[in-house]
Amino acid sequence: MKSNTSITEENFIKFSSILENKTNHGFIVLERNDKLPFAILLKKRQKVDHLFNFCICCITLGLWSIAWIYITQVSSKAKKILVAIDEDGNTFEEKCYMG
Numbered sequence: 001m002k003s004n005t006s007i008t009e010e011n012f013i014k015f016s017s018i019l020e021n022k023t024n025h026g027f028i029v030l031e032r033n034d035k036l037p038f039a040i041l042l043k044k045r046q047k048v049d050h051l052f053n054f055c056i057c058c059i060t061l062g063l064w065s066i067a068w069i070y071i072t073q074v075s076s077k078a079k080k081i082l083v084a085i086d087e088d089g090n091t092f093e094e095k096c097y098m099g
Contacts, residue, residue: 011089012037018083018091027081038084040096045078 015037023029027041048071057064080096 008089011085011091015039015083015085015091018093022081022083027079030080036084038082041081041083043079046076048072048076 012034019029019032019039019041022041025043027043030040030042032039050072053064053068053071057068078098080098082094082096083091084094085091
């Protein structure tokens with residue numbers, strides 16, 4: 001049977017690897033607490049090149065408009081997430097309210 005310290009070390013390593021993965025994908029760590037452990041990450045809003053998307057939309061006879069709307073409405077918005085370890089030692093991710 002493993003001791004509690006080895007389980008928490010394994011979970012902390014998993015937590016750190018998730019944070020590293022998220023920061024490699026463009027997230028910025030806003031707040032991190034290693035005692036609880038949790039972290040709040042932010043991915044800034046991306047600019048949409050509407051002229052480029054309009055040209056692609058014209059070339060594809062309007063088919064690109066579906067992707068263009070998705071890019072404009074969903075992908076380009078800022079994202080804020082919470083990454084933490086719960087009481088059972090499992091890591092989880094949750095979206096934060098951007099108010």
